[in-house]
Amino acid sequence: MQPENSVNYVQAGIVRQLYFNDSLRFAELNVDGVPSDQFSYHLRQLVKYGVIEKNRYNAYQLTVLGRTRAIMLYPDKSTFVQQGFLGVRLVVTKVEASRRYILMQQRSAVPYKGKYATPGDRVLFGEDVQVAAARALEAQTGLSGTIALCGLHHLKDVYQHDIVQDKYFFVCAVSEPQGTLLAQGPSGANMWMAYDDLAKSDQLVHGCLELIGLAASDTMSFLEKTYRVETY
Secondary structure (H helix, E strand, O other): OOOOOEOOHHHHHHHHHHHHOOOEOHHHHOOOOOOHHHHHHHHHHHHHOOOEEEOOOOOEEEOHHHHHHHHOEOOOOOEEOOOOEEEEEEEEEEEEOOEEEEEEEEEOOOOOOOOEEOOEEEOOOOOOHHHHHHHHHHHHHOOEEEEEEEEEEEEEEEEOOEEEEEEEEEEEEEEEEEOOOOOEEOOEEEEEEEHHHHHHOOOEOOOHHHHHHHHHOOOOEEEEEEEEOOOO
């Protein structure tokens, strides 16, 4: 079985040629002399999945989807460039009796099940960051509030010498939270925790305090760090 980010080498060759040419006929595409029946099969597969199409001149060209995929194809490999996970993390704060509280979730899913993290979610394809943050805030906590983008946190998790997660988080500070807090969100149980208690806890997901620090900064900030984890 091929890795998810790979493609058959014949199909990769077809996509790569059409990336540099507006359109090509069958014979022009088959520069490696692949047997005609085998080459025809791969052309049909690419047409089936909407990557290429025939134009009115009976030549093949990339579709919109095909151009999108071709951009991500390595120039000398039959694999696509892998991208990191894009998400939003929400640092929701309130002050009571002169103490600063952060809204945390005790994770109910792997990885890092049982540990505490700020709520958040992935950024969907084509979704604006502000929209993603508002959607995640409502879905995970039931709250609304004033959302401000404060920074970008790029973190990589290394487990047993391999990168197991490569994540880019848009860090958003949420002030003036309103509404009724959900006891349980899709990612875990919600609870307010005093910041000074958080700072002493050994149950935080790594990088959590740094992420909270980004949200408290007066300027747009960027943090990039690699964490070596003992469990995953």
